[in-house]
Amino acid sequence: MAGQKLIAWYEVNKRFLPWRDTGDPYLIWVSEIILQQTRVVQGLEYYLRFIEAYPDIFSLAHAGIDEVLKIWQGLGYYSRARNMHSAAKYIVDVYQGKFPDTYEGLITIKGIGDYTASAIASLAFGQAVPVIDGNVNRVIARLHGVQQPIDMPSGRQVIRDHAENMMVRNDPGTYNQAIMEFGALQCVPKNPDCNNCILNRICAAFQCGMVSMLPVKEKSVRMTTRYIHYIYVCFGERTFIRRRSEGDIWTGLYDFPMIETATETELDELIHTPEWQAYFGELTPIIETVSPIVIHRLTHRILKVRFYKISVNRPVGGEGLIEIPASDIYRYAVPKVIENYLKQ
16 A cells, blocks of 8 residues: 555646656666765756766776776766776677566676666566665664664564565556655655645654654764875976775775874874875975865765875875876876866
8 A cells, every 4th residue: 555655646746857857777877876875956967967978888988997987077986986887888799789688697797786686676577675764764674663773684584574574466667666665755864844745644763753763774884084185296297196095995096195093183193104205305395385285075974085185296105006197187087086186
């Protein structure tokens, strides 16, 4: 009953978004990856830009990873772009560019997880598998009064059992979109309008006064702080960048020569670090500007970033540095914090 009510609500209240007018698994895949942990308002711009650059899976598979990361720049979660690129090449090489048409086939592809496989299977191929994202977790937890932590195995299983039972099996794609949209627009995290909710008579959380308490999460995100010093080197009309390696944030993106310290560190201390000496050695760089500390938040980290614009009369040292024309830096995919600095 709840599933049909959600579909009826959706038909009246849904937002008109371009990926909802297609059964193309590639376009659905792109939209779902972009919208993971991204607001629709921001994601729409990136979706349109992405499919303009890569209108089908073949164009994505044949693109260079640097090009893909540049298109993705500013959206964050760059591992999603790298995984998409890798999966596209795999689908083209192994499946001749055709997506498997079942959840079971899709989930075997590296880079396509449970949520994405469920979305493609139901929206593109009509398979009755539930899509479970943050919005769905919240709707089901409140509707059924789920008090087990949704980020623990027992809670996840309870949510999945309810999701399976609620599934409208003759129209799984519309149902999945309906419950996700309901969570995004109606059953929102804070201060939902429960008095005007179509499900309030059968909602356990509303009936018991527990809306603000559900869903329950066991784990708390432990935030760590990192102190990063970026050096924007001006060598005439040229500058220096480096490509970030695997095993840390922003893998595959480009940034400036960097020094990381354990605490907030001023310039007079920074110039005595081994990293500074490796970059400049016997050079006497001219310090042109020192930025205020910029706070940049990631999922599990707070970055405190400071930029130093420095002029030199000969190239700097340092492993992995690439010398480029300064005007070419806009061709490279860089972290958002550096993009913002360059715009200033």
